[in-house]
Amino acid sequence: MIDFNRPYLTGKELEYIHQAVKLRKISGNGEFTRKCQNFFEKRYGLIKCLLTTSCTDALEMCALLIGIKEGDEVIVPSYTFVSTANAFVLRGARIVFADSGSENPNVDAGQIENLITSRTKALVVVHYAGVACDMDKIMKIAEKYKLYVIEDNAQGIDSFYNGKPLGSIGHLGVFSFHETKNIISGEGGMLVINDKRFLEKAEIIWEKGTNRAAFFRGETDKYGWVDIGSSFLPSEIIAAFLYAQLENLQLIQEKRREIWNRYYHSLLPLEKSGLLGLPVIPEYSTNNAHMFYLVSRNAEERTSLIGFLRKRGIYAVFHYLSLHQSPYYRKLHDGRSLPMADRYSDCLVRLPLFFELTGKETDQITAAIKEFYKNRIKK
Ligand SMILES: *Cc1c(COP(=O)(O)O)cnc(C)c1O
Secondary structure, three states, X not given: OEOOOOOOOOXXXXXXXXXXXXXXXXXXXXXXXXXXXXXXXXXXXXXXXXXXXXXXXXXXXXXXXXXXXXXXXXXXXOOOOHHHHHHHHOOOOEEEEEOEOOOOOOEOHHHOHHXXXXXXXXXXXXXXXXOOOOHHHHHHHHHHHOOEEEEEOXXXXXXXXXXXXXXXXXXXXXXXXXXXXXXXXXXXXXXXEOOHHHHHHHHHHHEOOEOHHHHHOOOOOOOXXXXXXXXXXXXXXXXXHHHHHHOOHHHHHHHHHHHHHHHHHHHHHHHHOOOOEOOOOOOOEOOOOOOEEEEOOOHHHHHHHHHHHHHOOEOOEOOOOOHHHOOOOOOXXXXXXXXXXXXXXXXXXXXXXXXOOOHHHHHHHHHHHHHHHHOOOOO
């Protein structure tokens, strides 16, 4: 059996958790939280990072930070995880869904401007599979219409757009450390504040609406309720686990890229024959090998392929029912058709990709895919 995902443990997780416990400070914003935040701030030159209990929480912090209220419009890609949109719906926003491009599932930046109205407040972009969106174009549009840009970089750790780290380009960026991502802490996430205007408010929202963080730095002699907020910080136990992962970032990324490249080169002949599509990585983006996917020709073929692999003990999966078609938002959507989002919803297949996947297993998977397509060449 080859699982779809297998969380990788670096070996130091329990040792660091033990250290955190021994320090007798296991609530949030302690030593390991600082270590993790510093890791990102130093490595990528970020102004401020705040660990959160999930990427979903970090997105909810974004909605609070930019002051989303009833009637505001937020432009969000339809082909994404629920949280990208839900965080803003919770604050009363109306979601205006954008379509994906034809090269890859990222938002088609060329279509964004048509969706802007006087009520538009923010653009949320998703760097799908860790591949950068066309950020120069997106930031230019945002400047022209004075909109906030939030990068949902849940999948894009250690990936770059023209040399700039993903998550550092918009006003705010968010990361996920869910166990399906490259670097994990079970559940976990992070908010990146790139616009200094949000620094103080972000800490207050993070600390349940109090100025506790400033108090512990000795910047104020008492702390209390100063704004709305929630409990967004993870415990030190989570941060300790995460730090053990971060120390191995380089190693993890290299291994994932190796697997990714092996898939890519093995499946390239099938793409050349027009049997399936492979990921397209634009020149301006790096590849952090978060995901390996292929795009089948139609939904029926995808179902057959996943079934075919399953019979051989290989767990391939699909994901993202485009959100404009979702049971919750379908009735609220403005009715525009989003053909590319639907295409990825119908045709995208994710192959197993995790640190411990061996070259032999990777070859076994691509051999099975080739076997599947052997009988389908004439179609
Ligand atoms: C994983 C993911 C999320 C949610 O992350 P959590 O940490 O599980 O809350 C949000 N957006 C995208 C694009 C994701 O891939």
